[in-house]
Amino acid sequence: MSLLDHLPADWRDATLVGRIATAAGPTPVVISHGRVRDVSRVAPTVADLLNQWSARVPAGEDLGPLEQLPLAPAYDKPGQATRLLAPVDLQCVKACGVTFAVSAVERVIEERARGDYAKAQSIRDALGERVGADIRSVKPGSPTAVRLKEALIADGLWSQYLEVAIGPDAEVFTKSPVLSSVGWGDWIGVRKESQWNNPEPEIVLACDSNGRTLGATLGNDVNLRDIEGRSALLLGKAKDNNASCAIGPFIRMFDSTFGIDDVRKAVVSLTVHGEDGYKLEGSSSMSLISRDPLELVEQTLSQHQYPDGFALFLGTMFAPTDDRDVAGRGFTHKVGDVVRVSSPALGTLENKLTTSDQAPPWSTGISHLMRNLASRGLLASRST
Structure with a gap:
């Protein structure tokens, strides 16, 4: 599997923002005209990058063509020094529910x-x-x-x-802690005790501290239907678990080739391939969403301020009901499922399923990131 196969068809014309893990540490990058630029000297975090985003793409350090970067799936090559991370870092990860x-x-x-x-x-x-x-x-x-x-x-x-x-008020909740999201090619987790769960393929908007909607990416808001079904008060247990939030592969920034109207009419597709030979396919049309994406941004902003910006899952209409094994049981995940969320303008987010207790532990928090950036001399180099 190649990352290039999971990019938008017109990726060389798109402006993409992401993060890569390097031997030095997490590094924000911008892909423009097919070339990768390390912009950490200008913006040590993606949150900084989006807060100062303008029509001009930061120059950064040219790392060469994207196709020459050794970015393989983490679940295929664990421990590799260079890999793709979720394209958000200090942003709060919010999600809207029941929007279809x-x-x-x-x-x-x-x-x-x-x-x-x-x-x-x-x-x-x-x-x-x-x-x-x-x-x-x-x-x-x-x-x-x-x-x-x-x-x-x-x-x-x-x-x-x-x-x-x-009703008049949308459901807006916090999906996962800052820095806990996984990216393309990584493991995604469900609680081991869950017996009824499914992926939730969604478009995710990238917003800065002023509420500007600057771009979009793909997400998988894993849903544990049995746990939330017992009580809505168990939403946190159903939604916020180790490796339960996947975002990527890149944020596609709004420009002349892609904008909010493209989000409004996008089709988001889902495939699940099981090690048992099972295959599930489905899709969601954003044209059927009950609330406009920008209305959902406004309702999110009505809660409080987001000085580092936020990523906003827009919800899904996809709720698989086809039986996988037992008649009447419907769909549920199995360990080893390969899940692909895709949309032509945004590419494909691919992850492999495991249980949250077996997924790689989340170990890089905000304090770790700040110490890393300080050791690399990046915090003092900020221009804003």
């Missing part, structure tokens, strides 16, 4: 099944036609949404998940 109608229905099913996958299909059959057909055409927070809520309450079908699907 079909996702809302599946969350209601999880809630009513109390995490029991065996009950899911009968509940899905009972709810799908009545709820799903209605909420697809409803604008969240509108008078129509209010009337639908009243009708569903009267039918005994209201749910906290429908509240964020068609």
Whole structure:
């Protein structure tokens, strides 16, 4: 597998921002016209780089053509000195949930099944036609949404998940701690006790400290359906685990070749290949999202300030229901699954599944990064 096969088709015309692990330490890079530039002397972190981003790409140190960098998947070559990291560092990683109608229905099913996958299909059959057909055409927070809520309450079908699907307030939560996200080619983890889980292929927006939406990348917001289904108060346990957040391969910066309108009409595809020969395919069309991506950015900014910027998962409509092994059980991951999240303008994010306790431990925190940057003389070199 080559990283080049997982880049946007027009990657030589795109401006890409990322991070690579080197023998010296994590290094922000910009790929422009196919060449890699180490910009750490100008911006020691990606957060710094985006906060000072302008139309002019920083010069940096030319590391040569991207195809000449030895960037192999970490799960194939553990311990390699040079590898691709998640393209965010000090940014807060936020996520929006239940932003697609079909996702809302599946969350209601999880809630009513109390995490029991065996009950899911009968509940899905009972709810799908009545709820799903209605909420697809409803604008969240509108008078129509209010009337639908009243009708569903009267039918005994209201749910906290429908509240964020068609109510005025979006669900926005913190997905993972700063610096804990994994990148392209790395292991991704689920809790070993989870028996019902799936990938969540999403587009992730990159925003600076002022809320400017500067670019986009791909993400996998792994979902443990049995744990969250038992109680929404277990969201943290279901969502925030070692190696449970993957982002990459690069942030594609907005320019004349790619912008927010391309995000709005993007199609995000998913494939899962199991070591048992199993294959799952699906896709999400961003045109079906219930809330505009920039509205989700605004709702995120309404919480508080983000001095290092933030990355924002926009949600997914993909909730696999096809049986993998046992009739009525639906889909769940197995160790060794290779998961690919892709979109033509953003490339492909590939990861291999393991359990969170077996994934490489997260060991590089903020204090480690600051000491590393100081030892390399990068903190004193900041121009802003």
